[in-house]
Amino acid sequence: MRMVDIISKKRDGGELTKDEIYFFVNGYTNGTIPDYQVSALTMAIYFKDMTERERADLTMAMVKSGETVDLSQIEGIKVDKHSTGGVGDTTTLVLAPLVAALGVPVAKMSGRGLGHTGGTIDKLESISGFNVALTKEKFVELVNRNKVAVVGQTGNLTPADKKLYALRDVTGSVESIPLIASSIMSKKIAAGADAIVLDVKTGAGAFMKTEKDAEELAHAMVKIGNNVGRKTMAVISDMSQPLGFAVGNALEVKEAIDTLKGQGPEDLTELVLTLGSQMVMLAKKANTLEEAKEKLVEVIKSGKALEKFKLFLESQGGDSSIVDNPEKLPQSKYKIDVLAKESGFVSNIVADEIGIAAMLLGAGRATKEDTVDLAVGLVLNKKVGDKVQKDEPIVTIYSNREDVEEVKNKIYKSIAISKKAVRPVLIHKIITE
Numbered sequence: 001m002r003m004v005d006i007i008s009k010k011r012d013g014g015e016l017t018k019d020e021i022y023f024f025v026n027g028y029t030n031g032t033i034p035d036y037q038v039s040a041l042t043m044a045i046y047f048k049d050m051t052e053r054e055r056a057d058l059t060m061a062m063v064k065s066g067e068t069v070d071l072s073q074i075e076g077i078k079v080d081k082h083s084t085g086g087v088g089d090t091t092t093l094v095l096a097p098l099v100a101a102l103g104v105p106v107a108k109m110s111g112r113g114l115g116h117t118g119g120t121i122d123k124l125e126s127i128s129g130f131n132v133a134l135t136k137e138k139f140v141e142l143v144n145r146n147k148v149a150v151v152g153q154t155g156n157l158t159p160a161d162k163k164l165y166a167l168r169d170v171t172g173s174v175e176s177i178p179l180i181a182s183s184i185m186s187k188k189i190a191a192g193a194d195a196i197v198l199d200v201k202t203g204a205g206a207f208m209k210t211e212k213d214a215e216e217l218a219h220a221m222v223k224i225g226n227n228v229g230r231k232t233m234a235v236i237s238d239m240s241q242p243l244g245f246a247v248g249n250a251l252e253v254k255e256a257i258d259t260l261k262g263q264g265p266e267d268l269t270e271l272v273l274t275l276g277s278q279m280v281m282l283a284k285k286a287n288t289l290e291e292a293k294e295k296l297v298e299v300i301k302s303g304k305a306l307e308k309f310k311l312f313l314e315s316q317g318g319d320s321s322i323v324d325n326p327e328k329l330p331q332s333k334y335k336i337d338v339l340a341k342e343s344g345f346v347s348n349i350v351a352d353e354i355g356i357a358a359m360l361l362g363a364g365r366a367t368k369e370d371t372v373d374l375a376v377g378l379v380l381n382k383k384v385g386d387k388v389q390k391d392e393p394i395v396t397i398y399s400n401r402e403d404v405e406e407v408k409n410k411i412y413k414s415i416a417i418s419k420k421a422v423r424p425v426l427i428h429k430i431i432t433e
Helices: 003-011 018-030 035-048 052-063 091-100 120-124 136-146 159-171 177-190 211-227 249-260 266-282 289-301 304-315 351-361 405-414
Strands: 079-083 106-110 148-152 195-202 231-238 334-339 344-349 377-380 393-399 415-418 427-431
Touching (some): 018 159, 035 159, 052 159, 079 177, 079 266, 106 136, 120 249, 159 177, 211 231, 231 266, 249 304, 249 377, 266 427, 289 304, 351 393
Parallel strands (some): 079 195
Antiparallel strands (some): 231 427, 377 393
């Protein structure tokens, strides 16, 4: 088998066999096939697409290129949630204890963030003592006992995907639906889940800016999951404006606690209940989505979800007293209000620009080597559709430096105020086929 023949076949619109896909993935992973040939193939895939069968084979070839996580010792149906990323996306911190409180095992592998704010691991590390470096045995034991645990990603999960992603990033083929879908799904499948709920974002703060592109990606990932034997569904949710009010690590942890108390932002609560209902259904802990949602609302009202969050923190060495004393979380030196320049209604908040403003404060990483300041970030006092008076605080900046003019200017450019009220839509579509 020759790589040049595989490239030519795909260039001419042919369908690659399973053997051809495994040949190129294995050869690229072990270094026998060079970058320039694989970049030619990824560009051919970009232009000629892949069939459903090719996409499933590519995903499984990447899964088998490294270690896989065996969760078979964990009792029950393991349901994982994956978000395609956004600004202020605190859903994992709320969802994990919430669905675990209903007996759904949540065995979560998470990473650090590269971008606006830290990833789930960074957010959890803003809690004193919290440890994500668990042995596999300890991880399994905690999920069986508490129904929830979160660990850092293992080093050798889907090495083919890591190499392919780095190559695509510098050769102009990142935006290929089959390559994005197989990249995301290979990591989820290698992490050992039985069922997967996908939160596919659309809008200014999302990777997929249009609903049409988000829908295409969601369909592709759902089909891959179901084709390789994992029950998979997707929710297309809005990321035109940041989710919730908080953008920044410790600030988002506090917001997650508020949400588990039933006092969280309306949009974050709605998304968590939508995703959580699907997770509860896939885990066979409810017969209908309505029943699943009612059960989730009940464990928030009764305080069981919050107690599960405390137990989760304690079991991984974290200081659970932050739940009742959030002032123990990292605190910034300065709180600076950004005042509205006119009266009216908030008509637009450009999510990715707000995310960059938070990153300028130190809440995220521009490069892998950057250190995240866990205390800093932004809190939105108004969201799209809200009425605002001139000189009213629209955003509060949490900073460890006094000079935040650049951040203020970025915020002003990112928030539009108009005379007419608009009503934002959070959940665009549910995809289950």
